[in-house]
Amino acid sequence: MSLGLEHYLILSAILFSIGLYGALAKRNAVVVLMCIEIMLNAVNIAMVAFSRYLVPDVVVLTGHVFAIFIMTVAAAEAAVGLAIIITIYRNRHTVDIEQADLMQG
Amino acid sequence: MNFWLLSPELSLCGIALAVVLLDLVIEQKKVLAVISVFGLIIPIAFTIALWGEQQASFSGMLVVDNFSLFFKFLILGISALVIISSVDYVKKFARFQGEYYALILFSTGGLMLMCSTGELISIYIALELASISLYALVSFLKDPKSSEAGLKYMILGAISSAVLLLGMAFVFGITGSTHLDQIADKVSTLVSGGQLWDSPALLFGIVLMVAGFGFKIASVPFQMWVPDVYEGAPTPITAFLSVASKAAGFAVILRVFYTAFGIEAISADWGMIFAVLGAISMTLGNVVAIAQTNIKRMLGYSSIAHAGYIMVGLAAISTLGKSGVLFFLAGYALANLGAFIAIIAISNKTGSDEISDYSGMSRRSPVISFILAFCLISLIGIPPTVGFMAKFYIFNAAIQQDLLWLVIIAVLNSTISAYYYLRVVKVIYIGEPLSDEPIPSSIPMRVSLAITSIGVLVLGIYPWIVLRLAETAVVTFP
Numbered sequence: 001m002s003l004g005l006e007h008y009l010i011l012s013a014i015l016f017s018i019g020l021y022g023a024l025a026k027r028n029a030v031v032v033l034m035c036i037e038i039m040l041n042a043v044n045i046a047m048v049a050f051s052r053y054l055v056p057d058v059v060v061l062t063g064h065v066f067a068i069f070i071m072t073v074a075a076a077e078a079a080v081g082l083a084i085i086i087t088i089y090r091n092r093h094t095v096d097i098e099q100a101d102l103m104q105g
Numbered sequence: 106m107n108f109w110l111l112s113p114e115l116s117l118c119g120i121a122l123a124v125v126l127l128d129l130v131i132e133q134k135k136v137l138a139v140i141s142v143f144g145l146i147i148p149i150a151f152t153i154a155l156w157g158e159q160q161a162s163f164s165g166m167l168v169v170d171n172f173s174l175f176f177k178f179l180i181l182g183i184s185a186l187v188i189i190s191s192v193d194y195v196k197k198f199a200r201f202q203g204e205y206y207a208l209i210l211f212s213t214g215g216l217m218l219m220c221s222t223g224e225l226i227s228i229y230i231a232l233e234l235a236s237i238s239l240y241a242l243v244s245f246l247k248d249p250k251s252s253e254a255g256l257k258y259m260i261l262g263a264i265s266s267a268v269l270l271l272g273m274a275f276v277f278g279i280t281g282s283t284h285l286d287q288i289a290d291k292v293s294t295l296v297s298g299g300q301l302w303d304s305p306a307l308l309f310g311i312v313l314m315v316a317g318f319g320f321k322i323a324s325v326p327f328q329m330w331v332p333d334v335y336e337g338a339p340t341p342i343t344a345f346l347s348v349a350s351k352a353a354g355f356a357v358i359l360r361v362f363y364t365a366f367g368i369e370a371i372s373a374d375w376g377m378i379f380a381v382l383g384a385i386s387m388t389l390g391n392v393v394a395i396a397q398t399n400i401k402r403m404l405g406y407s408s409i410a411h412a413g414y415i416m417v418g419l420a421a422i423s424t425l426g427k428s429g430v431l432f433f434l435a436g437y438a439l440a441n442l443g444a445f446i447a448i449i450a451i452s453n454k455t456g457s458d459e460i461s462d463y464s465g466m467s468r469r470s471p472v473i474s475f476i477l478a479f480c481l482i483s484l485i486g487i488p489p490t491v492g493f494m495a496k497f498y499i500f501n502a503a504i505q506q507d508l509l510w511l512v513i514i515a516v517l518n519s520t521i522s523a524y525y526y527l528r529v530v531k532v533i534y535i536g537e538p539l540s541d542e543p544i545p546s547s548i549p550m551r552v553s554l555a556i557t558s559i560g561v562l563v564l565g566i567y568p569w570i571v572l573r574l575a576e577t578a579v580v581t582f583p
Binding site for chain 1: 225229259266
């Protein structure tokens with residue numbers, strides 16, 4: 001059995017779902033950030049796999065380039081995200097998002 | 106490579122970097138605001154000089170046409186007004202005033218690039234340039250509310266951009282290109298049966314992209330962040346978020362959907378998606394806004410409702426609908442900015458955003474109260490304000506496309522919205538003042554209040570000044 005596009009897409013779908021579940025259900029803000037990284041990496045897998053299998057025997061590089069940009073931007077986003085989590089921690093000595101409930105309604 | 110086409114963005118980034126560097130040597134931080142505002146004249150001048158240009162450069166990544174220039178002008182103007190009205194507000198932060206102005210400018214650059222790209226990778230990069238600057242700006246006050254707002258905005262924004270990327274991955278995977286015009290060629294062969302269902306993977310990609318962009322424009326069901334972020338963020342940033350970020354979001358939606366998925370066979374399908382989302386957005390926004398006691402939160406729900414009205418124009422797939430969206434965004438920007446600037450002026454003195462604290466405000470500051478009331482009336486859509494003309498135009502476009510049910514819902518919603526806007530007006534004019542102290546207003550505040558209120562009135566009487574521009578802007582799309 002050889003690996004085809006569908007195997008990569010299934011892997012990507014599983015990773016994306018794990019990431020989405022974690023991002024919505026976890027209480028620790030740092031874990032939520034990690035789950036978002038998992039979602040973005042799932043997209044990277046899909047991008048590169050599409051790029052590789054799109055046209056038989058021809059490698060289209062657009063998906064690879066896209067994946068590199070996603071990684072770069074994700075790093076910048078994580079940096080700002082961690083800075084915001086630090087200000088939250090300084091304000092209330094916890095990074096539990098369930099307790100970030102000053103504003104409701 | 107034609108750097109002339111990129112001149113507005115390049116000059117804007119130059120000014121932003123200059124502000125960061127000058128921040129190191131200038132003691133008087135007010136000077137930085139002056140540099141930012143007068144610096145913005147350079148990109149605005151380049152934008153006006155480029156008007157009429159119709160070119161793509163950087164292998165299709167940059168598209169300069171009247172459509173993108175219209176939005177660039179709008180976003181630069183909003184950014185200038187937001188910076189002018191921040192001058193008094195920034196005294197709240199002891200440090201980092203230079204970074205505050207620079208981040209607004211960088212975010213403006215990102216929003217401008219969003220409006221003028223014809224390619225998925227650069228749409229994503231521009232969107233993130235705008236969003237990451239905004240995450241930092243929203244949590245700029247660093248107090249519990251502001252940092253909580255920043256956390257919520259950042260987490261939900263990151264999730265929505267992941268969803269948007271998955272959509273882009275599927276569109277790229279099924280069409281083999283990230284260029285919008287090449288996607289359009291492939292889409293017409295994919296849906297040869299004449300229905301979006303012919304290609305489930307494409308449908309999946311389109312729906313995920315709607316979800317990703319829906320977050321930016323604050324449409325249901327991606328609106329959960331709006332009230333909390335609007336309440337917690339520094340008020341000038343709330344104003345910026347509610348108009349500039351929404352305008353750029355609609356610009357991207359218009360370009361992506363009309364260029365890439367514009368063929369007649371499927372445009373009715375995504376038009377229906379926007380019609381339904383729009384109807385739910387305005388109903389939810391208006392009904393929940395009634396119960397609010399905080400004015401920033403109330404305007405947050407009103408912004409969700411306005412996203413719904415603008416989507417009526419997206420659902421009406423016609424030239425009238427497209428130019429209506431552009432005109433509505435310009436009018437909404439003026440009215441909403443005017444209301445927010447008045448709120449900034451009042452909260453600089455009272456330190457409160459609760460509607461009950463606005464009691465009797467007309468006796469403490471007749472001019473600011475009148476402008477606030479006037480802008481709220483424009484948001485309801487009562488003549489002679491721009492809000493009325495914008496709604497009239499966009500609903501007319503929808504009626505011509507047989508979307509009568511949508512227009513009925515929209516008009517009913519406008520009636521509901523009158524209740525909560527007029528409640529604020531009533532509190533301002535009929536309530537007893539809590540103190541006799543007048544609300545001071547500095548010269549920058551007066552200038553920005555004057556620009557927005559005169560704009561609301563003039564565009565309400567002579568709408569064709571902007572309507573003509575909007576009509577020439579949308580001829581880009583077939």
